[in-house]
Amino acid sequence: MNNNKRILITGGAGFIGSHLADKLLENGYSVSVIDDLSTGSIQNLQQASPSPYFQFIEGDVGDYEQVFELINEADVVFHLAAAVGVDYILKNRVESIERCLQGTKTVLEIASRLQKKVIFTSTSEVYGQNNQLPFVETGQLVIGSPQTFRWSYACAKAMDEFMALAYYKEQGLDVVITRLFNTVGPRQSAKYGMVLPRFLHQASKNEPLTVFGDGSQTRCFCDIDDVTRALMALINCTAAVGEIVNIGSAEEVTIDELAQRIIIQSGSLSDIENIPVHEARGEGFDDMQRRVPDLQKIKNLIGWQPQHNLASIIENLVRKIGVAENEVRLPEAIKLVK
Structure with missing residues (x-):
C-alpha cells in the first residue's frame, strides 16, 4: 500500500542508500534516487527497480536545476551523496572535498527555498581524535593536522553539519543530522577500504x-537493517529537527x-x-x-536500539x-x- 509520501535519496545507488530505498518502498513510500554512479552501482537497485513507486535518475547532486525539480516533487530528502571510504578519499582529494561541500550546499539551499525536510547523513569520523568515550553528540570534534589528508573527509562533513544547522537557524529549514558509525551489510564493497x-x-x-x-x-559495527530502520523512523520525528544524533552499535x-x-x-x-x-x-x-557511540539520544527520540x-x-x-x-x-x- 502506498502512503503517497515521496522520498528523495541523493547517493541512493550506494550501499546505505539502496538499502534505505528498499526499506522505504516496503513501508509504502514512493522513492526517487539520484546518483552519478561514481561509487554507487545500478545493481544495488535491483530490488527497488521493479516497483512502480520507484524512479532512478543518473545525475550529479550538484546539478541545481535537476535537483530542484526532484526536491520540489519530494516530501523529505535523505542526503547521502558523498565520497566513500578512506582509500577513495586519499586517491581523490579535491573531488572528495568538493563533492561533500558543493552537493550539500545545493541540497540545503533548494530544500530551504521549498521548505522540504532534510535528513543528512554525516559520519563518526567528525569526532576525530577525541578520546572522551563514548562519543556524545555534544562532544568535542578533535580533528588532526591538515597535512594529514585522512582528516579532510571529517572536516568536510563537519562543515556540512555547520551548514545544515545554519540553514535550520537562519532559514527555518527542518533538518536532522545523523552520525553513522561503521554501517555494514550486503552490497558494501571492499573496494574503498572498508x-x-x-x-x-x-x-x-x-x-x-x-x-x-x-x-x-x-570499532563498533552496526547492521544496515538497524541503520535504515533508524533513518526511516526519523522522517516523522519532529523532536529530532535541529538535532545531531548518533546511529550505531555500542x-x-x-x-x-x-x-x-x-x-x-x-x-x-x-x-x-x-x-x-x-x-x-x-x-x-x-x-x-x-570509536564508540553514545546512543542514549536516539533511544530517547525514537526508542531505537540495534x-x-x-x-x-x-x-x-x-x-x-x-x-x-x-x-x-x-x-x-x-x-x-x-
Missing part, C-alpha cells in the same frame, strides 16, 4: 586477512578480534597478517584508536556471500562469540 567486507573477501579466498597496524584499534571489538571472528565463523583457512600502517595507507597516516550483534552480522554476511566452504571450527566460534 574493513569488514575486505576481510570477508580475503577469507572467501583463504587469503591472509590484512590487519593494518597491531589490530588493537576498535558493541566494541578490536580489528584483530574481528579478523579472528571472521576466520572462525566462515571456516576460512586464512591467517592474519599485520601490515605497518604506513605501508597500507602512506606515511603520516592518522587513525582513530577507538537488534543485530556482531556475531549475527558476520553469520548473515558469510551466508549471503558464500565465504569459504571449509568446516567451521564451532568450539572456537562459540568461545569468541561469548
